[in-house]
Amino acid sequence: MREVSIVGIGQLPVGEHWDLSIRHIAHHAIAEALAEAGTGQVDALFVGNMLSGSLLSQEHLATLIADFSGLRNVEAAKIESACASGASALRIGHMAVASGMHDVVVVCGVEKMTDTTGEGTTAGLATAADAEYEAAHGVSFVGLNALIMQRYMYEFDVPVDAFAGFSINAHRNGARNANAMFQKPISLDTYLNAPMIATPINMMDSSPVCDGAAAAVLVASEQAGQYTSGHHPGAVQILASASANDTVALHDRRDPLFLEAAYVSSQKAYMQSGVTPADISFFELHDAFTIMSALSLEATGYARRGEGWHLAADDAISPEGRIPISTLGGLKSRGHPVGATGMYQIVETVQQLRGEAGQGQIANASVGMAQNIGGSGATIVTHILGG
Amino acid sequence: MSIASLWRTRQQRYSLQGETCPDCHQAIFPPRDVCPYCSEAAGPLHTMSGRGEVYSYTKMFNVPDGFLAQRPYTVALVKLEEGPMVTAQLTDISDEEVEIGMPVEMVTRKLREEGDSGEIVYGYKFRPVFAAAD
Numbered sequence: 001m002r003e004v005s006i007v008g009i010g011q012l013p014v015g016e017h018w019d020l021s022i023r024h025i026a027h028h029a030i031a032e033a034l035a036e037a038g039t040g041q042v043d044a045l046f047v048g049n050m051l052s053g054s055l056l057s058q059e060h061l062a063t064l065i066a067d068f069s070g071l072r073n074v075e076a077a078k079i080e081s082a083c084a085s086g087a088s089a090l091r092i093g094h095m096a097v098a099s100g101m102h103d104v105v106v107v108c109g110v111e112k113m114t115d116t117t118g119e120g121t122t123a124g125l126a127t128a129a130d131a132e133y134e135a136a137h138g139v140s141f142v143g144l145n146a147l148i149m150q151r152y153m154y155e156f157d158v159p160v161d162a163f164a165g166f167s168i169n170a171h172r173n174g175a176r177n178a179n180a181m182f183q184k185p186i187s188l189d190t191y192l193n194a195p196m197i198a199t200p201i202n203m204m205d206s207s208p209v210c211d212g213a214a215a216a217v218l219v220a221s222e223q224a225g226q227y228t229s230g231h232h233p234g235a236v237q238i239l240a241s242a243s244a245n246d247t248v249a250l251h252d253r254r255d256p257l258f259l260e261a262a263y264v265s266s267q268k269a270y271m272q273s274g275v276t277p278a279d280i281s282f283f284e285l286h287d288a289f290t291i292m293s294a295l296s297l298e299a300t301g302y303a304r305r306g307e308g309w310h311l312a313a314d315d316a317i318s319p320e321g322r323i324p325i326s327t328l329g330g331l332k333s334r335g336h337p338v339g340a341t342g343m344y345q346i347v348e349t350v351q352q353l354r355g356e357a358g359q360g361q362i363a364n365a366s367v368g369m370a371q372n373i374g375g376s377g378a379t380i381v382t383h384i385l386g387g
Numbered sequence: 388m389s390i391a392s393l394w395r396t397r398q399q400r401y402s403l404q405g406e407t408c409p410d411c412h413q414a415i416f417p418p419r420d421v422c423p424y425c426s427e428a429a430g431p432l433h434t435m436s437g438r439g440e441v442y443s444y445t446k447m448f449n450v451p452d453g454f455l456a457q458r459p460y461t462v463a464l465v466k467l468e469e470g471p472m473v474t475a476q477l478t479d480i481s482d483e484e485v486e487i488g489m490p491v492e493m494v495t496r497k498l499r500e501e502g503d504s505g506e507i508v509y510g511y512k513f514r515p516v517f518a519a520a521d
Contacts, residue, residue: 123451132396133417134474136388136510137498138447138454139462146445147464147474154443154487198447198462251464251472252423256443 008037008217014335029215043102044075048089049339082128084374086342087381109343156306163290165312174329176359181335212337242268261380262299286373342372400510414469437493479514
């Protein structure tokens, strides 16, 4: 096994890109990442994407993007694991380079969600659930998270405004990120008066539907020097890459209020890297809904079961706090182009570790963790990166 | 869901037919090839009673294609008395009545219609268990 480093990153500002097709936005991120690495020679392109088939009637996506990006005669494959597609693709790229099978791999997470109607996109997202036993009953993805949040509030006696801090933190941080979809802080009043999507989840608990693409170039760490000469900001090493799964259907979980796959994948990542939660400078978690922030903090060792929301109330999650999260806006404010999200998390983690996060920079950032969740907690991929 | 998939799952949607594991004796719904509790081969068919209680619920305002005519509606996680949990809509309720722990029972209702000429899908929903009149 070889150590693997990231020597180039690229991203498109998240938003509603009606003027661009999926091939354009993917190419934008890939071209930026390759330019930074100073190479056009790659062995493989792995694309993380969830919905191109159902929303765009476009499969064979990785080869389409490779073709459009001028990457011929390379290996190209799409990796799908719902909203965890981005980090799953990175993990495949990591394994390809670590094993010695490939020397230079580009990983791109991409999603185009605004070409369809809201209901069409909602139905597409619901395909991450069990089609015969969840989606068939009309439950949406927001609905599944609402079922978790409602029970969580009941079981742990959590007040209705307890989750506001997650949303306020994300928006405050997103306001400092030029690539975020929403670059505007929100107030507690905005949160409390937001319209309901599926009780108790309101618009400010929920990440937006949007388009985006983010990419990274992976090489063996021992060869990283070839790509980082001159003005290059330096390589960032992947210290751990781990994935774990759980039941697809929420109703089949042993404990629907505990993200077992987050616990298992983060424990694997801590063991691989020799890093403990206390060593981590910041945590890009999967805040698709505010309840997921609380559950992720509990499953990864930052809070006891039922107490993750205290970290928001105590402001421990702010850039100056004990464990900064969603440092450049997270899914809530930067946006959640589902299959691309895992790669935005990685790109932002690299920005932080290089000291290139601008106004959103975390002081003395040396180790960052990114965690990408597919479904209502069924596939969870954890990466730990370090300078 | 396709017509073939609707036909395959008819016993589950109409009568909550699951299984009992021959090794660990846990009730399983829907049927699986492998018991989720002990990983042994799953066992004989077993029809659930249809009684259970609300584990959690949500009133949905934004809904997927195919369910627009019914919105808003309430979806619940129902813990069946045999043990398994199912996702299903609640019916015959007003909003205020729903609470966690509420006893419910299965009824067969229309889940969705696929346009004017498509199939009409029936399946389980759950309603409150009414106390018998004195």
